[in-house]
Amino acid sequence: MxxxxxxxxxxxxxxxxxxxxxxxxxxxxxxxxxxxxxxxxxxxxxxxxxxxxxxxxxxxxxxxxxxxxxxxxxxxxxxxxxxxxxxxxxxxxxxxxxxxxxxxxxxxxxxxxxxxxxxxxxxxxxxxxxxxxxxxxxxxxxxxxxxxxxxxxxxxxxxxxxxxxxxxxxxxxxxxxxxxxxxxxxxxxxxxxxxxxxxxxxxxxxxxxxxxxxxxxxxxxxxxxxxxxxxxxxxxxxxxxxxxxxxxxxxxxxxxxxxxxxxDVTGMAPQVACPHLPENVRPVDELGDIRIDQAVIGSCTNGRIEDMRAAAAVLKGRKAAPGVRLIILPATPKIWRQAMEEGLFEIFLDAGAVVGPPTCGPCLGGHMGILAGGERCISTTNRNFRGRMGSLDSEVYLSNPAVAAASAVAGVITNPAKL
Amino acid sequence: MLVNGKAHKVGAHIDTDAIIPARFLVTTDAKILGENCMEGLEPGWVKRVHKNDIIVADENFGCGSSREHAPIAILGAGIPVVVAKSFARIFYRNGFNMGLVLLEVGDDIDKLRDGDSFEVDTHAGHIKNLTTGEAVTCAKVPPFMQELLEAGGLVPYVKKRLAARKK
The missing domain is CATH 3.30.499.10 (Aconitase, domain 3)
Structure with missing residues (x-):
C-alpha cells in the first residue's frame, strides 16, 4: 500500500x-x-x-x-x-x-x-x-x-x-x-x-x-x-x-x-505571532506601533548560523534603540565560533547587544532575559504563552531574526524592509 | 475508581507553562509541584482546590511542552481527574503514564459548569453532574492504553517486559 x-x-x-x-x-x-x-x-x-x-x-x-x-x-x-x-x-x-x-x-x-x-x-x-x-x-x-x-x-x-x-x-x-x-x-x-x-x-x-x-x-x-x-x-x-x-x-x-x-508566499510580509498564542499571527506591517523592552535572538527555532547572519545583516552599522535589551544566543558552540570568525559578534556588540552562551535560557523563562510585569519582548523563539518568559503581565511576540533585529533598532516592532 | 468532587473550570489551550511554570521545574517532588499547580494561570489558584476535586477544561488542554511535571503537579494538588473537550497529544500520554485520569467529552463539556459537584466513574468513563443531575459519557480509551492502565501505568508495564526479556 x-x-x-x-x-x-x-x-x-x-x-x-x-x-x-x-x-x-x-x-x-x-x-x-x-x-x-x-x-x-x-x-x-x-x-x-x-x-x-x-x-x-x-x-x-x-x-x-x-x-x-x-x-x-x-x-x-x-x-x-x-x-x-x-x-x-x-x-x-x-x-x-x-x-x-x-x-x-x-x-x-x-x-x-x-x-x-x-x-x-x-x-x-x-x-x-x-x-x-x-x-x-x-x-x-x-x-x-x-x-x-x-x-x-x-x-x-x-x-x-x-x-x-x-x-x-x-x-x-x-x-x-x-x-x-x-x-x-x-x-x-x-x-x-x-x-x-x-x-x-x-x-x-x-x-x-x-x-x-x-x-x-x-x-x-x-x-x-x-x-x-x-x-x-x-x-x-x-x-x-x-x-x-x-x-x-x-x-x-x-x-x-x-x-x-x-x-502561496508571493508578496508575503514577515509574520509575527502576537500574545498569547502562536496562532495569533499577523503580517508585521499591520501591527501598528508596538513598543518593545527586549529582543531575543536564539533558541532551537532560530539560533542557527543562518539566523545569526540574518540578524547581523540588519544590525550592521546600527544600534539597538535606547532602553531595548538585545540578547543574542547562538545555539551551539560551533555556531558561536562560526559567528565569531565571520565577524558577526563585532556587529552585535557595536549594536549594543549582549551575546550569551548557548542555552534555552529566556525562551522558557528560565534565565538570561526574564521579563518584568508590563514588559514586552520580541523573540525568535517558539512560544508566546502568557508568562512564558517571566511575569504573567509581560508579553511575547514571535518573529524571524531579521524582524527581531529591526525591532531592536527601531524600539517598536518593525519590518526590516522599512528600517 | 469512583471520584466525588467539585469542578474547577478553565478555558481553552491551557498550556503546560500555565499548569506549572518553568521556574518550578527545578524539582521532581510531587508535593512541591502540586503546591504550585496552575500558578501560571492565576497565582494562588491551587488554594481553592480540595482533595478529589476535578479540572474541567475546554479544547487542547496541556498544549506546549513535554514536561511530565504538569500531570505530576495536578496529581500533587490532589486532583485525580481532568475532563476536557480535547487534550494536547504529549500531555495525554503523560497523564496516562502518571496515573492521572483524562476524560475527553467533546462538546458535552458545556454541560459541566464551574463549581458543580460530580461523581466520576473513571473506569466506565461516566460523569454524573450531582448539581444538575445530567450525565455525560466520554470517548472510550484505546484498548492498548486500557491495558497500560490495568498494568498500573507505564512503569510497571516496562518492569514486566524487562523481566520477561531476562527469561
Whole structure:
C-alpha cells in the first residue's frame, strides 16, 4: 500500500504491517534524548522500572541545555543527577559545559540525526528533526525512560496533513514566517495528533536551517511530527555532519492525506505571532506601533548560523534603540565560533547587544532575559504563552531574526524592509 | 475508581507553562509541584482546590511542552481527574503514564459548569453532574492504553517486559 512519509518511516522500524492512521505499533528507536529538566524525572522512572542499563549507550543523548550554565542550586542538583546517570550508564552522548548547545540545534550538527530515523525526546521540540526527514516526536520523561530501557516504544500512526508551499519567496521571509503563516491558518490545535508533511517549490529551495525551523514549530500547531522529504540538500547536510550512507526518502504517490493545505508566499510580509498564542499571527506591517523592552535572538527555532547572519545583516552599522535589551544566543558552540570568525559578534556588540552562551535560557523563562510585569519582548523563539518568559503581565511576540533585529533598532516592532 | 468532587473550570489551550511554570521545574517532588499547580494561570489558584476535586477544561488542554511535571503537579494538588473537550497529544500520554485520569467529552463539556459537584466513574468513563443531575459519557480509551492502565501505568508495564526479556 502507499505510505505517507510518517507511515513509511515508522514501517521501517516495526515488524507489524502499517495499514493506516490510528493503528498502534511498536517501533525500534534510533535515538532517545532528554535534557536537564526532563532527564531527572526519566532517571527516577528508569530506576523504578528496575532497568539496569540503557538499551544502547550510543543511542541515548542527554543534553543539559535548559537552565545551564546552572542558574541556581536546585538546577545544579538536577544536572548532577543527569551527569551521574550518564556516567553510571556509560552514555556516549552527554553534553554539558563547553560542548553543550541547544539540543535540537546541537544533535543534527553532530551527525546524530539521520533521515528515516525514529527519535523520541523528552522535549516537545524534538519534532525539529523532521527537517532532516526523521520521524521525531516529543514525549514525557517516563516514555523516555521506557525508550532508554527497551530501545522501543509505541506509536499511534498519525493521519497526515500535506502542506504545499508555492510562489516566490520575498526578501526577509524564511522558514519562521512560513510556519507562523501555517499556524495562523490552521490554529494551535489544527494539527492535533497529526503529522505535517511539507512539499512544494519553496520547500525544495529552502535551506536546512529553514526546514528545521519549520519542523520545530509543528508542535505549536499540536502536531506530532513535521516532516520534510529527504533530498540532495539533506544528504549534503548529513555528509557535512560526518554521516555516511543516508538515502533519499519521499512519500509514496497515492498516499492518503487527511487534508491538503496550500500557502502561496508571493508578496508575503514577515509574520509575527502576537500574545498569547502562536496562532495569533499577523503580517508585521499591520501591527501598528508596538513598543518593545527586549529582543531575543536564539533558541532551537532560530539560533542557527543562518539566523545569526540574518540578524547581523540588519544590525550592521546600527544600534539597538535606547532602553531595548538585545540578547543574542547562538545555539551551539560551533555556531558561536562560526559567528565569531565571520565577524558577526563585532556587529552585535557595536549594536549594543549582549551575546550569551548557548542555552534555552529566556525562551522558557528560565534565565538570561526574564521579563518584568508590563514588559514586552520580541523573540525568535517558539512560544508566546502568557508568562512564558517571566511575569504573567509581560508579553511575547514571535518573529524571524531579521524582524527581531529591526525591532531592536527601531524600539517598536518593525519590518526590516522599512528600517 | 469512583471520584466525588467539585469542578474547577478553565478555558481553552491551557498550556503546560500555565499548569506549572518553568521556574518550578527545578524539582521532581510531587508535593512541591502540586503546591504550585496552575500558578501560571492565576497565582494562588491551587488554594481553592480540595482533595478529589476535578479540572474541567475546554479544547487542547496541556498544549506546549513535554514536561511530565504538569500531570505530576495536578496529581500533587490532589486532583485525580481532568475532563476536557480535547487534550494536547504529549500531555495525554503523560497523564496516562502518571496515573492521572483524562476524560475527553467533546462538546458535552458545556454541560459541566464551574463549581458543580460530580461523581466520576473513571473506569466506565461516566460523569454524573450531582448539581444538575445530567450525565455525560466520554470517548472510550484505546484498548492498548486500557491495558497500560490495568498494568498500573507505564512503569510497571516496562518492569514486566524487562523481566520477561531476562527469561
Amino acid at each position: 502507499s505510505h505517507t512519509l510518517a507511515e513509511k518511516i515508522l514501517q521501517a522500524h516495526t515488524d507489524e504491517q502499517i495499514i493506516g492512521a490510528g493503528q498502534i505499533v511498536n517501533c525500534r528507536l534510533s535515538l532517545v534524548l532528554a535534557n536537564d529538566i526532563t532527564a531527572p524525572l526519566a532517571v527516577k522512572s528508569f530506576k523504578a522500572m528496575g532497568a539496569k542499563g540503557v538499551f544502547d549507550r550510543d543511542k541515548v543523548a542527554l543534553v543539559c541545555d535548559h537552565f545551564t550554565p546552572n542558574k541556581d542550586i536546585a538546577s545544579a542538583e538536577q544536572v548532577k543527577v543527569v551527569r551521574e546517570f550518564a556516567r553510571e550508564m556509560g552514555v556516549t552522548h552527554y553534553y554539558e559545559g563547553g560542548n553543550v548547545g541547544v539540543e535540537h540545534a546541537l544533535l543534527p550538527e553532530l551527525g546524530l540525526i539521520g533521515p528515516g530515523d525514529v527519535i523520541i525526546g523528552a522535549d516537545s521540540h524534538t519534532c525539529t528533526y523532521g527537517g532532516l526527514g526523521a520521524f521525531a516526536t516529543g514525549m514525557g520523561s517516563t516514555d523516555i525512560a521506557a525508550g532508554m530501557a527497551l530501545g522501543e516504544n509505541w506509536f499511534k500512526v498519525p493521519p497526515t496533513i500535506r502542506v504545499t508551499i508555492t510562489g516566490q519567496l520575498p526578501e526577509y521571509i524564511g522558514g519562521k514566517d512560513l510556519i507562523l503563516a501555517l499556524i495562523g491558518k490552521i490554529g494551535v490545535s489544527g494539527a492535533l495528533y497529526r503529522a505535517l508533511e511539507f512539499d512544494g517549490p519553496v520547500i525544495d529551495a529552502l535551506s536546512m536551517e529553514g526546514r528545521m525551523t519549520m519542523a520545530n514549530m509543528a508542535i505549536e500547531a499540536g502536531g506530532k511530527a513535521g516532516l520534510f522529504p529527504v533530498d540532495d540538500k539533506t544528504l549534503a547536510y548529513c555528509k557535512a555532519a560526518g554521516r555516511r550512507g543516508d538515502k533519499k526518502i519521499a512519500a509514496d504517490s497515492g498516499a492518503t492525506y487527511e487534508r491538503h493545505v496550500t500557502i
